[in-house]
Amino acid sequence: MDSFFRSEEMCLVQLFFQTESAHNCIDELGHLGLVQFKDLHPGTADFQRRFVKEVKKCEEMERILRFLKKEVITSNILIPADFTTERISLPRDVLDLESSFDKLEQELKEINSNRDTLRQNFTQLTEINHLLHMTDDFFVEVESQMTISELPSEDSVYSSRRASYASTNGSLKLGFVAGVIKHERFPAFEKILWRLFHGNFVLRHAEIKPHQEENMEEVFVKKDVFVVFVQGDQVRGKIRKLCDGFHASMYPCPNNAAARKEMRTNVNMRMEDLRLVLKRTEEFRVTTLTAAAANLREWTAKVKKMKAIYYTLNLCNIDITQKLIIAEIWCPVSDLSSVHAALIKGSEQTGSSVTPIMNRIHTQQTPPTFNRTNVFTSGFQNIIDAYGVGDYQEINPAPYTMVTFPFLFAVMFGDCGHGLLMTLLAVWLILHEEHFRKLKNELVDMLVSGRYIILLMGIYSIYTGLIYNDCFSKSFNLFGSSWSVRHMFHPQGPWTNETLHNSDYLQLDPLVSGVYSGNPYPFGIDPMWNIALNKLLFLNSYKMKMSVIIGVVHMLFGVMLSLGNYINFKDVVLKFIPELVFMLSLFGYLTFLILYKWCVVIKSDSAPSILLLFINMMFFDYSSNGAMLYKTQKPVQIFLVVVAGVMVPWLLFAKPLLMYREHKQSKLVNHLIRIIKGTLLQQKYQNDKGEPLEKSKEKISMGDIFVYQGIHTIEYCLGCISNTASYLRLWALSLAHAELSEVLWKMVLQVALRVTSGMGSVLLAVTFATFAVLTVTILLVMEGLSAFLHALRLHWVEFQNKFYQGSGYKFSPLSFDKMLNMK
Amino acid sequence: MVSHSLALPMICFTTLWALVGIVAPFFVPKGPNRGVVITSLILTAVCCWLFWLIAILAQANPLFGPQLKNETIWYLRYFWE
Numbered sequence: 034m035d036s037f038f039r040s041e042e043m044c045l046v047q048l049f050f051q052t053e054s055a056h057n058c059i060d061e062l063g064h065l066g067l068v069q070f071k072d073l074h075p076g077t078a079d080f081q082r083r084f085v086k087e088v089k090k091c092e093e094m095e096r097i098l099r100f101l102k103k104e105v106i107t108s109n110i111l112i113p114a115d116f117t118t119e120r121i122s123l124p125r126d127v128l129d130l131e132s133s134f135d136k137l138e139q140e141l142k143e144i145n146s147n148r149d150t151l152r153q154n155f156t157q158l159t160e161i162n163h164l165l166h167m168t169d170d171f172f173v174e175v176e177s178q179m180t181i182s183e184l185p186s187e188d189s190v191y192s193s194r195r196a197s198y199a200s201t202n203g204s205l206k207l208g209f210v211a212g213v214i215k216h217e218r219f220p221a222f223e224k225i226l227w228r229l230f231h232g233n234f235v236l237r238h239a240e241i242k243p244h245q246e247e248n249m250e251e252v253f254v255k256k257d258v259f260v261v262f263v264q265g266d267q268v269r270g271k272i273r274k275l276c277d278g279f280h281a282s283m284y285p286c287p288n289n290a291a292a293r294k295e296m297r298t299n300v301n302m303r304m305e306d307l308r309l310v311l312k313r314t315e316e317f318r319v320t321t322l323t324a325a326a327a328n329l330r331e332w333t334a335k336v337k338k339m340k341a342i343y344y345t346l347n348l349c350n351i352d353i354t355q356k357l358i359i360a361e362i363w364c365p366v367s368d369l370s371s372v373h374a375a376l377i378k379g380s381e382q383t384g385s386s387v388t389p390i391m392n393r394i395h396t397q398q399t400p401p402t403f404n405r406t407n408v409f410t411s412g413f414q415n416i417i418d419a420y421g422v423g424d425y426q427e428i429n430p431a432p433y434t435m436v437t438f439p440f441l442f443a444v445m446f447g448d449c450g451h452g453l454l455m456t457l458l459a460v461w462l463i464l465h466e467e468h469f470r471k472l473k474n475e476l477v478d479m480l481v482s483g484r485y486i487i488l489l490m491g492i493y494s495i496y497t498g499l500i501y502n503d504c505f506s507k508s509f510n511l512f513g514s515s516w517s518v519r520h521m522f523h524p525q526g527p528w529t530n531e532t533l534h535n536s537d538y539l540q541l542d543p544l545v546s547g548v549y550s551g552n553p554y555p556f557g558i559d560p561m562w563n564i565a566l567n568k569l570l571f572l573n574s575y576k577m578k579m580s581v582i583i584g585v586v587h588m589l590f591g592v593m594l595s596l597g598n599y600i601n602f603k604d605v606v607l608k609f610i611p612e613l614v615f616m617l618s619l620f621g622y623l624t625f626l627i628l629y630k631w632c633v634v635i636k637s638d639s640a641p642s643i644l645l646l647f648i649n650m651m652f653f654d655y656s657s658n659g660a661m662l663y664k665t666q667k668p669v670q671i672f673l674v675v676v677a678g679v680m681v682p683w684l685l686f687a688k689p690l691l692m693y694r695e696h697k698q699s700k701l702v703n704h705l706i707r708i709i710k711g712t713l714l715q716q717k718y719q720n721d722k723g724e725p726l727e728k729s730k731e732k733i734s735m736g737d738i739f740v741y742q743g744i745h746t747i748e749y750c751l752g753c754i755s756n757t758a759s760y761l762r763l764w765a766l767s768l769a770h771a772e773l774s775e776v777l778w779k780m781v782l783q784v785a786l787r788v789t790s791g792m793g794s795v796l797l798a799v800t801f802a803t804f805a806v807l808t809v810t811i812l813l814v815m816e817g818l819s820a821f822l823h824a825l826r827l828h829w830v831e832f833q834n835k836f837y838q839g840s841g842y843k844f845s846p847l848s849f850d851k852m853l854n855m856k
Numbered sequence: 857m858v859s860h861s862l863a864l865p866m867i868c869f870t871t872l873w874a875l876v877g878i879v880a881p882f883f884v885p886k887g888p889n890r891g892v893v894i895t896s897l898i899l900t901a902v903c904c905w906l907f908w909l910i911a912i913l914a915q916a917n918p919l920f921g922p923q924l925k926n927e928t929i930w931y932l933r934y935f936w937e
Binding site: 038512552562635 | 861868881891893900903907908910911912913915918920922923926929933936
């Protein structure tokens with residue numbers, strides 16, 4: 034099937050259906066999810082469209098549903114997860130739903146306000162209760178103070194907090210004001226009382242300590258009970274005003290104990306009644322909400338669908354006289370029959386005998402780009418689309434990215450232990466996908482969408498880890514090393530036991546016979562290099578050359594893919610051949626030099642550096658050190674550089690010059706045609722159409738063409754060099770990963786493994802925990818993200834700029850499944 | 857030191873990846889995903905074979921040998937050979 038290698042062929046289809054069956058048809062198409070409606074009124078604003086009132090109604094209903102949902106959640110009622118969807122919701126259903134929603138909202142609002150009023154009453158009664166309880170003590174105290182103060186004894190000690198007894202010199206009857214004030218406001222209240230009365234008052238206060246079962250409110254506000262004793266009656270007015278200012282509630286409090294007791298019993302009775310009423314109100318509320326919650330999801334889905342259908346209807350043309358609706362849709366050619374079937378089904382449901390008509394029209398507009406993906410391929414298509422959606426029917430890089438992206442990641446990540454962990458994580462994500470999606474966390478969602486990418490990355494990392502012979506920074510020795518130490522000693526080699534004792538480190542020499550077995554380790558890097566001190570010297574050279582080879586191969590693959598985008602053969606000769614030859618002659622030759630130097634046996638001191646060879650080749654500098662890799666190197670290199678040099682003007686000038694010639698020829702032809710027409714035809718025909726007859730009506734500006742081609746040439750040629758160097762990040766990141774891995778081993782785990790005392794086991798447990806945490810966070814997460822990013826960059830820039838334009842727009846069909854899942 | 861051969865791994869791994877990349881595509885069942893699966897198999901075979909080939913060629917004719925600590929040399933002399 035072609036569709037994943039290129040975007041699908043799309044067609045523009047005109048639909049005609051009757052107004053009655055419009056809802057059902059669009060509903061069916063929405064469930065099918067394969068058509069994109071084109072906007073037939075592009076200039077009009079949202080509020081000028083035909084169905085704007087209905088859309089507003091739907092939005093109002095959505096608001097009510099949101100309010101209901103909030104209420105349901107705050108009352109901790111569970112919304113049942115599964116719901117049955119009826120397929121169709123017609124316009125008259127809308128009216129029914131609307132009225133029931135309004136009713137529900139009214140009811141709920143009423144219940145809520147009733148409940149709030151009742152709660153307020155209850156709070157007041159509670160406060161009165163506390164007040165009566167605590168002022169008992171105050172009254173007793175103050176009465177005793179008063180009686181004692183009438184006795185002329187001055188040696189009794191009054192344990193009072195306030196020394197403001199202005200009332201000691203008289204048996205005046207004190208008036209008082211009792212109330213409840215918020216705890217934070219009390220100090221300010223006291224200060225102002227002082228200023229008002231200059232201390233001529235007695236103030237007592239106590240904090241309300243709530244009983245556990247009376248806590249009916251969600252938030253408990255700390256309140257204090259206070260009693261102010263003052264002389265005279267006018268001052269009570271002042272205090273009242275003050276209390277109002279501080280939002281303190283005042284309560285009437287009887288003077289004598291008996292009345293207080295009676296009041297308390299009264300209040301308690303009322304509180305009991307109120308408690309009962311509140312409970313009933315709460316129960317009623319819960320029942321209403323549960324009934325609503327049962328249908329909540331179904332209603333939300335219905336309203337969303339209705340809104341989508343009205344949006345779609347807004348895009349169509351309504352022909353009122355003939356009760357016809359005209360719509361234009363983009364649709365994949367291969368799905369035309371299923372669209373037709375859906376339309377027939379929709380119109381059958383309304384019982385109309387007229388089937389909707391589909392009329393395919395040809396157009397010059399660019400269709401949207403549609404790539405049919407399944408669960409596995411959609412992740413890769415998404416990362417391609419994140420850079421840019423492909424042009425219509427352009428080569429789609431996604432199927433190749435499916436392998437090369439995890440592979441390049443693995444080259445940078447290369448550790449089979451970490452690769453195994455990553456694979457296990459991916460398998461876990463795949464098996465428990467539902468569970469993870471329910472968490473609705475953004476980061477987890479991203480991980481879950483990429484679970485197949487992570488799986489492939491892990492599998493390839495295991496492979497490259499085996500080749501790098503790196504597993505948590507240790508090597509496997511499966512086949513036996515190719516290097517031998519024994520042969521360096523007498524009689525074959527120069528070492529003796531004394532050389533061993535005298536020097537800290539010694540280097541093996543491959544020229545001594547037997548030290549190197551003559552044949553390399555069959556799979557991967559020899560395990561001897563893992564314990565060598567000059568390991569990096571060898572590995573760096575190996576990995577840099579590997580990066581260049583992989584880079585050149587990847588870029589050549591990209592250039593070959595661009596062949597698929599050329600429509601006519603001319604472009605192939607004008608653009609593809611010079612690009613290919615340029616890259617092959619310079620960087621293909623570089624790859625050849627690397628492979629040749631590896632395959633050929635040379636003595637170490639006469640081995641020329643490949644980099645120097647390449648640089649000298651570009652400068653035609655053959656004087657310096659005469660050392661060449663092979664005999665005919667000089668003429669071959671001169672030939673290749675000259676060929677590459679010839680390609681540049683070919684790429685730069687060939688296409689524009691050709692187009693210029695064509696343009697001039699066509700202008701000549703048109704001129705001739707116009708002359709012929711003028712002599713053979715009459716005047717009026719000439720006035721009708723004064724245009725030339727050629728197919729393309731565009732004006733070709735030669736300056737633009739030259740500039741465009743010049744930019745392309747410079748970009749390509751300089752890009753060849755810079756992109757090849759860019760692939761060296763494959764070396765850099767794999768080096769960083771290997772070094773981090775080794776640091777974690779040497780400085781974390783090995784330290785604990787070397788301890789020989791008994792406490793070593795405890796230390797090992799703790800150290801292993803540290804090792805595991807650091808491995809996961811630094812090596813898996815940080816390095817993983819880093820390698821992911823760099824592999825992505827290599828694809829987006831170095832690979833795709835050889836062939837990919839990426840300036841299309843994506844096919845976004847009307848699909849109820851996608852809409853409802855996006856919540 | 858173990859004496860390996862160069863030819864045997866060459867033949868082995870080349871045939872392995874040739875099986876994956878050239879023979880297996882004929883056995884992919886017909887379905888909507890056939891093209892994608894075949895492309896993936898071929899690309900995997902090419903990438904993995906190339907990577908292995910680079911690793912083995914880089915060590916085929918070494919210009920210098922590993923540098924080892926004297927303790928390591930002593931250990932290798934008596935325990936590995």
